[in-house]
Amino acid sequence: MFKRGNRILSPWRALLGVVIFAALSTGSALGVQQYLKDRSTISTKPWFASYVDVTAAPRFAFEDLGQTAQKDVVLSFIVAQPGSECTPSWGGAYTMTQATAGLDLDRRIERLRQQDGNVVVSFGGLRNTELAVSCTDPVALKSAYRSVIDHYKLDTIDLDLEKDNLTDTAANERRAIALAQLQKERRAAGKHLAVWVTLPVTPQGLSEDGTKAISTMLAKGVDLAGVNIMTMDYGQSRADKPMVDASADALKETHRQLGVLYKLAGKPLSAGTLWHKIGATPMIGQNDDRDEVFTMDDAKAFNKAALGHGIGRMSMWSANRDRACGSNYVDLKAVSDSCSGVKQPGGATFAATLGDGFKGNLKQSAAAVTTADGTTASEKDDPAHSPYQIWSPTGSYLAGTKVVWHRNVYQAKWYTNGDVPDNPVLNAWQTPWELVGPVLPGETPIPQPTLPPGTYPEWNGDTAYDAGTRVLYKGVPYQAKWWSKGQSPDASSANEDTAAWVPLTQAQIEAVTAAKN
Numbered sequence: 001m002f003k004r005g006n007r008i009l010s011p012w013r014a015l016l017g018v019v020i021f022a023a024l025s026t027g028s029a030l031g032v033q034q035y036l037k038d039r040s041t042i043s044t045k046p047w048f049a050s051y052v053d054v055t056a057a058p059r060f061a062f063e064d065l066g067q068t069a070q071k072d073v074v075l076s077f078i079v080a081q082p083g084s085e086c087t088p089s090w091g092g093a094y095t096m097t098q099a100t101a102g103l104d105l106d107r108r109i110e111r112l113r114q115q116d117g118n119v120v121v122s123f124g125g126l127r128n129t130e131l132a133v134s135c136t137d138p139v140a141l142k143s144a145y146r147s148v149i150d151h152y153k154l155d156t157i158d159l160d161l162e163k164d165n166l167t168d169t170a171a172n173e174r175r176a177i178a179l180a181q182l183q184k185e186r187r188a189a190g191k192h193l194a195v196w197v198t199l200p201v202t203p204q205g206l207s208e209d210g211t212k213a214i215s216t217m218l219a220k221g222v223d224l225a226g227v228n229i230m231t232m233d234y235g236q237s238r239a240d241k242p243m244v245d246a247s248a249d250a251l252k253e254t255h256r257q258l259g260v261l262y263k264l265a266g267k268p269l270s271a272g273t274l275w276h277k278i279g280a281t282p283m284i285g286q287n288d289d290r291d292e293v294f295t296m297d298d299a300k301a302f303n304k305a306a307l308g309h310g311i312g313r314m315s316m317w318s319a320n321r322d323r324a325c326g327s328n329y330v331d332l333k334a335v336s337d338s339c340s341g342v343k344q345p346g347g348a349t350f351a352a353t354l355g356d357g358f359k360g361n362l363k364q365s366a367a368a369v370t371t372a373d374g375t376t377a378s379e380k381d382d383p384a385h386s387p388y389q390i391w392s393p394t395g396s397y398l399a400g401t402k403v404v405w406h407r408n409v410y411q412a413k414w415y416t417n418g419d420v421p422d423n424p425v426l427n428a429w430q431t432p433w434e435l436v437g438p439v440l441p442g443e444t445p446i447p448q449p450t451l452p453p454g455t456y457p458e459w460n461g462d463t464a465y466d467a468g469t470r471v472l473y474k475g476v477p478y479q480a481k482w483w484s485k486g487q488s489p490d491a492s493s494a495n496e497d498t499a500a501w502v503p504l505t506q507a508q509i510e511a512v513t514a515a516k517n
Contacts (some may be wrong), residue, residue, distance in 0.1 A: 042367045044276060046312050047360030049074045049120060050319035050351050051281070054103065055091040056337045060320040063108040066115025070355040072362050073117070074158055074315055075109075077125035078148055085134035086141065088148050092128050096151050109152060118362040121148060122158035122198070130165040132175035142178040149182070149193065155366040156194040158228065166199070166209050176220035183223060187369075194225035194366035196279065196313070201229040202237035203246045204428055205253030211261060211426045218265040223370050226312050228279030229254050231302075233288050244298045247282060248305050253428055254278055255309070256435065259374075260424040268374030272310060277370075279313030280306055284321055284350040285340025290333045295342055299353040307357045312365070314358050322349050381407060386439060387446045391421055394498075396481050400505035402436065409436040449509050450475035455516070461486045470504070477504040477512070 049072035052062045062073045081089035090099050099105040109119055123145075124130035135141040149157065165171070183193045197217065199210040206214075206229070217224055231247035238246045255274055262269045269277070282294050282302060306314055316322075325332060325339035332341040340350065381390045386404040389395075397403065397412045403421065404410075410421035416432035425431045451472060459471040459478070464485040471478055473489040484500035491499040504512075 043361050043364035045360035046358045048314045048355035048358035051317050052319045055093050063111040066112045066117045070351040071117030074120040074122050076122040078123045079128035080131050080134040086144050120156045120158050122160050124160040124165045126162045132171040133168050155192040158196045160198040172216045176217045180221040192366040196225050196228050198228040201250045203249035205257050214261050226277040231280050232283035243294050244301045267372040270373045275310040276312040278311045281315040283317045285342040299350050303354050387443045400507040407439050448476050451477050
């Protein structure tokens with residue numbers, strides 16, 4: 001037996017103590033992860049939290065949200081204090097000490113927590129300087145982040161990176177190094193620090209600056225809780241799409257890009273895990289772009305789409321604005337900091353609509369540790385159980401052609417030859433292929449559709465055909481890939497790579513049928 005004071009410890013308890021001490025001393029990923037699990041149940045349920053502009057006038061009583069179903073908030077924004085580049089402040093207007101007295105901020109946070117609410121603090125934002133940009137001393141920067149985390153007893157933080165706060169490469173490096181160290185230290189001490197990065201987005205996905213910021217975080221060892229995209233203010237990139245459709249596209253493309261980034265970082269994640277690492281933040285009501293309005297109906301549809309994908313977080317900008325404007329507010333196209341600019345019938349709130357179904361717990365979500373659950377080795381494709389032809393590196397594919405590759409179905413966006421469907425590109429315009437979805441269990445080849453006789457001339461072995469010419473062969477429509485004579489379309493089924501003919505896609509056949517009708 002081992003003795004400690006008057007207490008006798010069994011060998012098993014003594015051994016447990018040694019194991020925990022070793023894990024905390026070495027920072028062992030396995031030991032720390034188990035220790036965290038012992039201290040707090042880890043939840044993968046998605047969570048909802050509205051942004052609250054702390055310094056906006058009139059002051060928003062976020063503590064009153066504790067009486068609602070959507071209790072959690074993202075308080076914004078901690079930035080560098082003007083004239084004191086390593087000092088955290090709220091919007092450049094209040095140091096933390098000044099906010100304690102002048103805004104009663106600490107007391108209001110505790111009041112929210114008494115009602116089972118919780119807070120995330122967001123660093124950065126659009127208008128001010130994020131700490132890592134102005135504070136170039138790595139030790140002082142780490143201390144500044146730690147002071148905010150400790151002062152407000154945080155287990156989740158948010159980094160809203162826009163404009164110079166996003167494009168400053170050196171700042172991205174400093175930020176990532178400081179947060180990786182803080183996260184590791186806290187986990188070694190049995191505490192949590194979930195780090196979310198909030199980035200601008202378009203329906204075409206994250207910008208190059210956005211993907212670089214994520215890549216830097218991963219390279220420096222930050223375990224990202226997720227990437228929250230600002231589904232708002234799309235401008236010309238929306239191309240007149242409805243807001244909810246543009247936002248749905250942004251979600252899908254970010255999911256693809258995030259998968260590439262984790263794969264390049266050597267930590268491949270499954271599709272489900274990647275969706276859980278995505279958050280979305282629409283700007284409710286009237287957006288800054290006068291042509292963009294996010295309505296209550298949009299909120300309902302977007303909530304359904306987001307839950308369907310299984311995203312891990314939903315937020316909104318902002319709780320300050322979550323009410324209809326009064327009759328005295330004349331120009332509803334002018335963005336207000338205190339009302340939405342759209343109808344909210346019966347006092348309905350965007351928070352309740354967007355947050356419906358997001359039942360997660362911030363503290364339990366913060367305890368999660370990312371482990372690779374994807375695979376770099378793809379399954380071999382089986383022609384007998386593939387709905388479409390298997391992609392070949394020497395094949396030529398017209399726009400609309402569907403192929404199978406690594407157990408997924410892809411569709412060509414334009415003519416392509418030699419482009420690998422799952423090539424890890426970060427921007428959609430870099431690949432001619434669009435992922436449709438996985439090959440389903442039990443699928444078999446889809447029969448090639450036919451067209452009625454007379455739609456195109458019947459193929460004749462004595463006729464010379466130019467590239468692009470269409471013919472029928474045994475009822476199946478084909479298109480010439482290049483000039484040929486005497487080369488039967490039959491060859492496409494035997495060896496599609498060297499064949500002069502390619503069968504029309506389903507989409508092309510449907511277009512022909514529609515035109516005839």
